[in-house]
Amino acid sequence: MIVKTPIMFAKRRKLMRNFLKVGFKDSLNIFVSGGCGGNGLPKFGGIGGFGGNVSVIAKEGISLDQVYKQNKSLRFIAGNGGNSSANCLRGAQGEDIKLEVPVGVSLVTELGKKLGELDKENEELIIAKGGTPGHSKNGYLGTEGQAYPVKLDLKLIADIGLVGFPNAGKSSLLSAISHAKPKVANYPFTTVRPHLGMIHYPDHRQISMADLPGLIEGAHTNRGMGHKFLKHVERTKLLLLVVDIHGFQLGPQYPFRTCLDTVLLLNKELELYKPELIDKPSLIIINKMDVEGAEEKYNQIKEDLKNLSRIDCEEDIRSEKFLKFRDILPVSVKNRAEDIALIKEKLRKQLDVIADEEANDESSLDLYQDMREKNKERGPKLV
Incomplete structure (x- = not known):
């Protein structure tokens, strides 16, 4: 352990240098x-x-x-x-x-x-x-x-935008679910540039998914990848949050965050960057459910995930608006193939629902405009 520690820190320093010098221009x-x-x-x-x-x-x-x-x-x-x-x-x-x-x-x-x-x-x-x-x-x-x-x-255009803190499993998910080959490793900031993958279905349907650089606390103020990440979320149709059931700690200077804290922090960062993002359709993946103790932790929080506004939390991570997840998927991205099949099915279903909703909204708008035009033609009523 004494020999490995300096190597680990050297790797992290190298990653951070690459993180700052990344060649991808947006x-x-x-x-x-x-x-x-x-x-x-x-x-x-x-x-x-x-x-x-x-x-x-x-x-x-x-x-x-x-x-x-x-x-x-x-x-x-x-x-x-x-x-x-x-x-x-x-x-x-x-x-x-x-x-x-x-x-x-x-x-x-x-x-x-x-x-x-x-x-x-x-x-x-x-x-x-x-x-x-x-x-x-x-x-x-x-x-x-x-x-x-x-x-x-x-701003990348993709059907789905993956949102999560470093090491939550976003790159592993993208690699398992599509033909993209992002770098995957067990340390923060593996993803330092956006990766775009295509999910293929047997009937030739294709869905695009973007794995975007991991957020850190304070991303809305342009810390870390900051706006470099958050702006890519704007043009996606569906947000897919990925969080670790066992929580996350970015580094010694940051507090440990539980799974629920992580969700609230992601909600806060999205809201502070652009409040309209909270209204986007969203799903959440609770990852690493194959690890011991995961089921017990999930059972304690699953009801809270259905209604984030009722959670009693610290003021610095509380939002005014909250994401409303259309589905909650407790999975193991890395070790359970059946979970990947489930995710693909749920994503497709939600995008179809979103397409129907958009079509209905456009039809309602067209009907409203037609009614206004007809009322103009009739002119004012005589009293």
Whole structure:
């Protein structure tokens, strides 16, 4: 034990260094500029060419790392429009730039203005328009194109988002349930970048699941992976919490948290980051149920898990809103194959229910809008 301890600490230090230097990029700052419009020719009434546009187009399989490697200057400047001349009264249009980015990217200027987001393959968005050409109404002088820094912010799009503190078994679950091969080991911070796996069913149905870097206490304030993790939860349809029945302690400076404490802390971190996340459909997996004493511990807390609001807990881990789990699954991800089959079945069922609910909501909204339109056509009632 005396020999192993320094090695263990060295491993942890190395993991933390990797944790901070991780190559996976989920945000990237670039500079974009539309081209200047070309000048007109007053003598012959010639018109200059439009400046080129900078646009982004969503592509599967592209990463922000690739965007960076293709142009490390991160400056994307479209071509200027051609000037009008005696030989060519209409100036040539400036060359456009089309930048391929990952599906799931949102684009925001440095002043906080949202330019848009790309959630589907081949969606395209112009983010910097070229300048207008010179002509008789503007003194034949072309104008400058739009130019500003833009932040590309990637939020993974997946059906299911795995939520849990380090070492809860999320990576083991993803590995067992899908074709993803995340690193699995018995120490915190094994997952330092998101892993996306596909769950396959015999009828060819596929469900995407994202294992996201483990939270730590204070993640909402950007401690640990902080916002780097939490923002990826926003675009998932279903939250799947994974907690250890025997509780968790991140390190000596942190208090030991029981299984129930862990659930309340996860609820708190989600609420403090974005309260709307608490309204998302959610399931919870109580993991490591094959270990001695697990059944007894689970029996003590299973009723509390059905109604988190009634738990008497410390003020620092209490929330104002609470997750309402649609199902509670006590399992052993690592050692019971039948539990994996059960999880796959439950996840599919819940996603089908969510799809039906969304369809009903859209139908109700359409009906409401139709009624409003009909009422407008009838006009005000005469008294």
